[in-house]
Amino acid sequence: MSQDSAKRLAAESALQYLVPGEVLGVGTGSTVNFFIDALAPRKSEIPAAISSSLASTERLKAIGIPVVDLNEVDGISIYVDGADEADAGLNLIKGGGAALTREKIVAAASQRFICIADRSKRVDVLGAFPLPVEVIPMARRLVARKLAAIGSRPVWREGVVTDNGNHILDVHGLQISDPPALESTINQIAGVVTVGLFAHRGADVLLLGHADGVDRIERA
Numbered sequence: 001m002s003q004d005s006a007k008r009l010a011a012e013s014a015l016q017y018l019v020p021g022e023v024l025g026v027g028t029g030s031t032v033n034f035f036i037d038a039l040a041p042r043k044s045e046i047p048a049a050i051s052s053s054l055a056s057t058e059r060l061k062a063i064g065i066p067v068v069d070l071n072e073v074d075g076i077s078i079y080v081d082g083a084d085e086a087d088a089g090l091n092l093i094k095g096g097g098a099a100l101t102r103e104k105i106v107a108a109a110s111q112r113f114i115c116i117a118d119r120s121k122r123v124d125v126l127g128a129f130p131l132p133v134e135v136i137p138m139a140r141r142l143v144a145r146k147l148a149a150i151g152s153r154p155v156w157r158e159g160v161v162t163d164n165g166n167h168i169l170d171v172h173g174l175q176i177s178d179p180p181a182l183e184s185t186i187n188q189i190a191g192v193v194t195v196g197l198f199a200h201r202g203a204d205v206l207l208l209g210h211a212d213g214v215d216r217i218e219r220a
């Protein structure tokens with residue numbers, strides 16, 4: 001089975017969590033694109049969506065789901081999004097598509113975070129995928145020096161500007177044994193907008209597509 005087919009399986013499996021009549025949080029990326037495609041036949045059940053990126057907003061509007069501002073709603077029942085890596089504790093690395101800041105905001109506003117991915121994203125220890133960090137442009141080199149000082153190798157994702165007008169550093173060389181601690185440490189660096197480590201608010205359910213079906217891991 002191709003990686004795309006596995007992503008599609010996970011995405012379709014997330015439909016079981018839809019809460020008809022309630023605002024839906026929608027993430028970003030190729031797996032989420034499969035989810036939005038799968039939503040189309042059920043769009044009448046979704047009064048509106050909160051989107052984590054301009055790309056997902058366009059795709060949602062194209063299938064006829066209205067996208068509203070987070071400030072217009074009191075909360076979100078479920079948030080469906082992908083990941084670049086996930087560990088057994090449902091800690092995630094996200095931001096490969098540079099949408100990490102809005103994703104973290106929507107995740108924080110949601111009661112339940114359903115993470116969808118193909119099984120290759122499941123790892124024992126996070127960090128083989130370079131950890132994305134969104135930074136204020138003027139602080140890019142400062143943040144890079146601070147990250148190097150904790151033993152990592154930050155690389156500027158040149159040419160990429162986030163939906164918020166910021167830059168991305170991809171941090172190589174990490175073995176993340178304590179995800180909440182590293183998330184807090186990086187959040188303390190002046191100039192960091194968001195670190196793509198989702199540990200303090202990780203996923204609640206992880207759906208992993210593969211050739212034989214979909215594995216489901218739920219937060220205890």
Ligand SMILES: O=C[C@H](O)[C@H](O)[C@H](O)COP(=O)(O)O
Nearest residue numbers: 029030031082095096097099
């Ligand atoms: O910024 C992008 C997001 O965090 C994506 O959810 C993540 O990169 C996974 O993307 P994909 O579903 O394309 O593997």
